[in-house]
Amino acid sequence: RIVVSTCSSAGNLYALALRPGHFTHVFIDEAGQATEPECLIPIGLVACHTSGQVVLAGDPFQLGPVLQSNHAKHFGMCMSFLKRLIQRPLYDRDEVKFKGHGAYDPLLVTKLVENYRSHPVLFSLPSQMFYHSELKTSSDPALVECFCGWSLLPSLQFPLIFHGVRGVDLREGNSPSWFNPMEALQVVHYLQAVMSNTQHLMSWDDVGVITPYRKQVEKIRVLIDGLGMEKVKVGSVEEFQGQERKVMIISTV
Structure with missing residues (x-):
């Protein structure tokens, strides 16, 4: 009775000629990253069931759908079904009517505000910009404060470094990266x-490197592999989705 699949693979279930309402519930995880047509594939499996329920789990303010087609982008496919729904009047915030439920109708929206990953100063700005300053820290201080006091930090209690580099952006051959x-x-x-x-012994799995360009991934990979750090993961934002590290290094190029 329980089927686990990707949104696209759920389309194979239509070929089984299942009776309408065979599935009473559809749960779509990371719905903020799925394109709208992708979400509609599994949703269609409960469309004819009067008591069916659809749960979209995700964050419309984080990573959206990744599109390769400029035509798809032009016609709005870069907006997820989750984001489109949350912008409808039915899902509007009402801090008076739903004061005890995060300002949303509890029958429609459950907002998670506990942060278990980050130092409070790191999520304070996104909390203000996107989450109405409602995010709360529930992280282990021993974990998120382990690098506070590090000698390379400009501010010892603020575990974030912005480092400007006067380099040159390059491309090789016909590569667009x-x-x-x-x-x-x-x-x-x-x-x-x-x-x-x-002072803080780290394993290779404690550190990650994010960069938006595939060519930069390759260049960093060559350098660190030559220094015996081949176990450090280097990849795009999408490749790190849902993961966490004690230390993240971001190369913006």
Whole structure:
């Protein structure tokens, strides 16, 4: 009675000629990343069931659908079904009527506000910008404060570094992807500093490197593999979705 699949693979169930209402519930995880047509595939499996329920789990303010087609982007497919719904009047916030339920109708929206991953100063700005300053810290202080006091931090109790690099953005041949050699070297320097920190011993799984360009991933990968750090994961934002690390290094190029 329980079937687990991707949104697209759910289309195979239509070929089984299941009776209408065979599935009473559909749960779509990471719905903020799925395109609208993708979401409608599994939703159609309960469309004829009068008591069927659809649950979209996700965050409309985080990663949206990844599209390769400019035509799809032009016609609005970059907006997820979750985001489109949350903008409808039925899902509007009402801080008076639903004061005890995060300002949303509890029959329609459940808003999760507990943050278990980040230091409070790191999510304070997105909390103000996107979540009406409602995010609360429930993280383990021993975990999120482990690098507070690190000598390389400009502010010892603020575990965030912005490092400007005067490099050159380059491309190779016909590749549309960009890379920045100086920025890649700076990433390596920070990796070495983090891994050599004797005050906070780190494993390879504790550190991750994010960059939006595939070519920059390749350049960083070559550098760190040559230094024996091949176990450090380097990838795009999408590749790190749902994961967490004690230290994240972002190369914006």
